[in-house]
Amino acid sequence: MSHLSHSPASVAAAGSSPAPADGSTPVDVQQLHTGTEVLRALYKELPQIGLSSGKALLLFVVPLTALRRRLRPSNDTLQRGVAFATFAAIFRSVRTALRVCSAVHSRNALSGSRSSAISSSSSSSSYAADEGLPAAASSCSSCATCTGSRSASTLSAVLMLVTRALDTLSTRLRCVALLRSLLTSLLRSAWRYSVHHPESAAAAIAALGAIQVDSTIPSSIVVSWLSIRSIRPYLPDVPYGPTIMMCLTGAHILSTWISKPDELHLSYKFFLDVHGGKSRAAYRRLSQAPTFLQMVVHPKTRNNYADLPKFWIAAFRRALKVYAPLYTAFFIFSKYRSVPNFAKNIVRSSCFLATYCSLAWFAGCWILDQRIYNVGDRTTLAKLVWISGLATLIERASRRAELAAYCTTYSVDCIYRYLLKTGHVRPIHSIGTMLAAVALGLMFKNHKDQPVLLTRWILGIGTEEN
Numbered sequence: 258m259s260h261l262s263h264s265p266a267s268v269a270a271a272g273s274s275p276a277p278a279d280g281s282t283p284v285d286v287q288q289l290h291t292g293t294e295v296l297r298a299l300y301k302e303l304p305q306i307g308l309s310s311g312k313a314l315l316l317f318v319v320p321l322t323a324l325r326r327r328l329r330p331s332n333d334t335l336q337r338g339v340a341f342a343t344f345a346a347i348f349r350s351v352r353t354a355l356r357v358c359s360a361v362h363s364r365n366a367l368s369g370s371r372s373s374a375i376s377s378s379s380s381s382s383s384y385a386a387d388e389g390l391p392a393a394a395s396s397c398s399s400c401a402t403c404t405g406s407r408s409a410s411t412l413s414a415v416l417m418l419v420t421r422a423l424d425t426l427s428t429r430l431r432c433v434a435l436l437r438s439l440l441t442s443l444l445r446s447a448w449r450y451s452v453h454h455p456e457s458a459a460a461a462i463a464a465l466g467a468i469q470v471d472s473t474i475p476s477s478i479v480v481s482w483l484s485i486r487s488i489r490p491y492l493p494d495v496p497y498g499p500t501i502m503m504c505l506t507g508a509h510i511l512s513t514w515i516s517k518p519d520e521l522h523l524s525y526k527f528f529l530d531v532h533g534g535k536s537r538a539a540y541r542r543l544s545q546a547p548t549f550l551q552m553v554v555h556p557k558t559r560n561n562y563a564d565l566p567k568f569w570i571a572a573f574r575r576a577l578k579v580y581a582p583l584y585t586a587f588f589i590f591s592k593y594r595s596v597p598n599f600a601k602n603i604v605r606s607s608c609f610l611a612t613y614c615s616l617a618w619f620a621g622c623w624i625l626d627q628r629i630y631n632v633g634d635r636t637t638l639a640k641l642v643w644i645s646g647l648a649t650l651i652e653r654a655s656r657r658a659e660l661a662a663y664c665t666t667y668s669v670d671c672i673y674r675y676l677l678k679t680g681h682v683r684p685i686h687s688i689g690t691m692l693a694a695v696a697l698g699l700m701f702k703n704h705k706d707q708p709v710l711l712t713r714w715i716l717g718i719g720t721e722e723n
Contacts, residue, residue: 290359298357299350305717312715313345314338320586340471347463348716355455362452454702456718463696468690475689478522481669483696484573485662490703499657504646506664511617511645512638513671522676525667532575532614534568563624565615572611582607583585590710605652609660612648620644 318338322330330338451458468474495501513520514529518540521529530540580603588599620641649657676682703711712718 259495268693281713285545286593291358294361294664295320295354295357298353301355302353306346309345309715309717310342313677314342316710316715317341336471340467343470344463344467345715347466351462352455352459355451355458359452359455375705413706436531445650456704457698457702460701461694462489464694464697465690468693472686475686475693477673477684477689478524478666478670480674480689480696482662483693483700484705485665487699489662489695490706491677499661500649502646502661502665503649503657506668507617507646507660508643510664511669512635515638517621520668522667522674532572532610533618534571534575534614565619569611569615569616570613573607576607576610577603580611587710590714592709598666602653606656609648609651612651616645616648617642622650645668647694 318330318334321334412633442451447458492498511519514526518526532535533540584599584603584606588594620638623641649660654661673682677684700707701712704718
């Protein structure tokens with residue numbers, strides 16, 4: 258009878274072409290259509306992909322080269338710049354493909370639900386009339402299943418390869434069916450997540466591609482930075498939380514800088530050495546014998562506070578060299594430009610850094626005034642240098658969270674280096690790679706909380722016409 262053509266077997270085969278006579282795998286027409294749409298979208302996106310890669314390369318290479326006062330970038334800078342450009346290219350490509358697949362998935366689900374409703378209503382009445390059954394019992398119970406299988410047809414190629422690979426091991430493995438089912442469910446879950454969060458999935462995949470270009474990316478400092486930024490949207494909003502974090506990290510970092518400077522990251526140690534305002538010989542002497550703190554802070558006078566105003570002015574000048582170029586770049590690329598805010602931000606940030614360094618030395622001078630002679634003890638230093646974190650209150654509220662995340666990154670890296678030094682942990686490159694990919698995925702799941710310069714200007718998130 259004609260009404261029996263709506264059987265489960267015929268419905269399951271509706272999304273693909275008939276099976277060839279030679280027994281080869283049938284061609285999924287819907288999958289071919291989806292692949293064609295993806296390729297067409299990628300072809301249209303090629304100019305934007307190239308533009309994003311160029312912006313990423315310039316934004317990474319030019320500032321670093323200028324800060325190092327060189328005319329030509331170093332090989333390491335070029336390598337990381339190419340890795341950043343690779344990240345941008347892979348991100349835009351994967352994101353475009355996932356957005357197309359998501360649109361096809363939604364369109365197929367909508368059309369499938371409509372056709373299922375029409376066919377079930379017409380076939381149920383005829384089947385019930387011919388067989389003498391109630392209309393409710395004659396509906397095809399597999400329509401929902403076949404609609405779901407058609408919506409996931411973009412995974413058929415991957416699942417086919419996985420199935421064939423597992424079938425070759427069927428003589429050696431006893432749980433092939435269980436492994437196949439588990440892997441299939443994991444792939445389907447990953448696919449659903451990628452369709453609903455294309456930016457997150459694209460960032461994780463692009464991170465893996467960038468690491469292939471530069472294997473030094475998943476270092477402890479980069480993984481710490483990415484991890485902290487990825488969990489920030491999920492942390493509770495605590496009043497003056499960034500200032501509290503700056504006090505805690507200041508106690509840890511500054512006490513380590515004086516007593517155990519080798520446990521700090523080289524770049525941050527260099528930053529503290531520069532803005533500490535002392536010579537390398539003085540720092541070397543201080544690390545070897547911290548009791549000479551008074552001779553290092555103010556060698557020309559015995560007054561512990563006489564040189565602080567002079568030191569603050571010199572520190573303010575050093576801070577201007579950091580923040581003036583930084584805010585100039587933000588001013589150039591910003592959509593809303595305000596000269597008064599530009600000048601105010603430079604002054605406030607410079608005052609913050611000058612006060613931060615001055616309060617750190619002030620704590621050391623207070624130790625001398627109180628005749629606490631075990632200056633080299635890290636615990637004693639940490640109890641006093643935390644006061645430097647109060648300088649964060651000078652900054653505007655939006656900047657305090659960024660400063661807290663920045664200093665927390667180096668504090669976590671310092672703890673990791675200490676554990677590495679004592680042998681409690683050992684570096685594993687694969688774990689660092691996975692942590693970096695997962696952290697980037699979480700960051701771009703909340704891409705609205707990330708810097709506009711990265712998300713909008715380089716990667717083009719939010720620039721599409723809705």
